[in-house]
Amino acid sequence: LTSVRYPLLKRGNFSFLSDRHLGFFQSILSAHQVLTDELNDLSGYNVDWMRSVRGSSRLVLRPKTTEEVAAILQYCNVQNIAICPQGGNTGLVGGSVPVFDEVVLSLELMDEVISVDELSGVAIVQAGCVLEKLETVLHLSNLALPLDLGAKGSCQIGGNVATNAGGIRLLRYGNLHGSVLGLTAVLANGQIMDCLNTNKKDNTGYDLKQLFIGSEGTLGIVTQVALQCQPKPSSVQVGFFGLNSFENVLETMRLSKRNLGEILSSCELIDQSSLECVTTQLELRSPINNFPFYMLLETAGSNASHDAEKLNSLLEILVNNGTIVDGTLAVDSAQAKNLWELRERISEALACEGYVYKYDVSVPIRQFYQLVEDMRIRLGNLPIRCCGYGHLGDGNLHLNITSQEYNPILLNRIEPFVYDWVCQERGSVSAEHGLGLKKRDYMEYSKSPTVIHWMRRVKKLFDPNNILNPYKIFPEQSSTD
Ligand code: FAD
Structure with missing residues (x-):
């Protein structure tokens, strides 16, 4: 099987969903936690926010507890069923939707704020909690989130952790590697990894929770997060x-x-x-x-x-x-x-113009705007617009180019030029959105072969059967890798 939109991609050797599999999921979850109606239920889960990646999953599972997630993964691992974890589905790199028929594991019913401690500022939350809801609850205790982003009405804290989301407060509070004190993750084999530390300091060995921050659903499912919140500014x-x-x-x-x-x-x-x-x-x-x-x-x-x-x-x-x-x-x-x-x-306004070629890069601050100017000269009047905006204080540029519809000639003018440009400046080809499906082939512009080799080894260790978000993050492996 080959994806229509991604003709070079091949479906992995995973099991096809059978009535027996479905029967198992229905036996451990309630009816409203198992969605199979393609017409009424599944379409929203199969397409991303940008409407540029579309999968064909036939099943969405909506667990409510860490234990339910564990039971699902344990079964999928044994049965060789591929999974696509999904939070608020606001990701911009096609990581949150299936590519083929992966089972969607949606965290949306795990939306409880478990506890908020005003004194320490620590909130413990289920991963599916929408960021804006958490913000509202925190305000009642005079606390504020250490992160904020335009998608906060839909994105979930688990999705934020899985993408190591940046946003408009990173300049002040740093990224989630600092603000997440602990988390619970379920591994591909169903094991529950309890790293739900709430102490500010904890140097007892390797800090494994960091591996899940920014892993885009490829190493485990984040089910609970302990977040260091901040006093609400008056x-x-x-x-x-x-x-x-x-x-x-x-x-x-x-x-x-x-x-x-x-x-x-x-x-x-x-x-x-x-x-x-x-x-x-x-x-x-x-x-x-x-x-x-x-x-x-x-x-x-x-x-x-x-x-x-x-x-x-x-x-x-x-x-x-x-x-x-x-x-x-x-x-x-x-x-x-x-x-x-x-x-x-x-972002929303650009999407109204038709097709958006989106680049989220880190560049040295002096060169921040040069990329936009160089790109404009290169593209001439091919696109509708070539513009730049972003988190200047963090050196994070959002370069966006629009055209009425997808235009391969325009794309060939943009890429790989944009990646070569960023690489030459020793920037990052993905500053805060991650690699997902759309940027996975460009990892090598920002990471050395040795680093990629060790990332692959970590993935193999945590998910030997590659059931968690296959086709994401890593470029297709050549026979010489
Ligand atoms: P999803 O999109 O559902 O998933 C994202 C990835 O995480 C996928 O790979 C998915 O498989 C994985 N995942 C989701 N939940 C889990 C989980 N519980 N466990 C394991 N893996 C999981 N991003 C920024 O960094 N900064 C911004 O300023 C910013 N602004 C945005 C503004 C708009 C208008 C939009 C639409 C997006 C913006 N984004 C921004 C991108 C996006 O909102 C973030 O990447 C966000 O963190 C994604 O969260 P989500 O819950 O929607 O995750």
């Missing part, structure tokens, strides 16, 4: 500024980090083309227009007058020396939300 300021050159952008970032210090919580970049897309496609209103670059700065602190003083004195410097030309500060949370939408809904 004062939040959001500013949106227009700048005339990328040098001014870098200067604004440099001085913001230096002068705002510990209260700087976001430092985002939007270029003119990205802003134009979000304002025209989604009819959002921008308070300022006609600048080549825009920056969104956010501070989060505990003392409103102290924070305002810091931001105002920074802005005085930047406006007086002509670095920032125009801008606005949100006066309330509704305005702050509107400003954030200009940044967070760009």
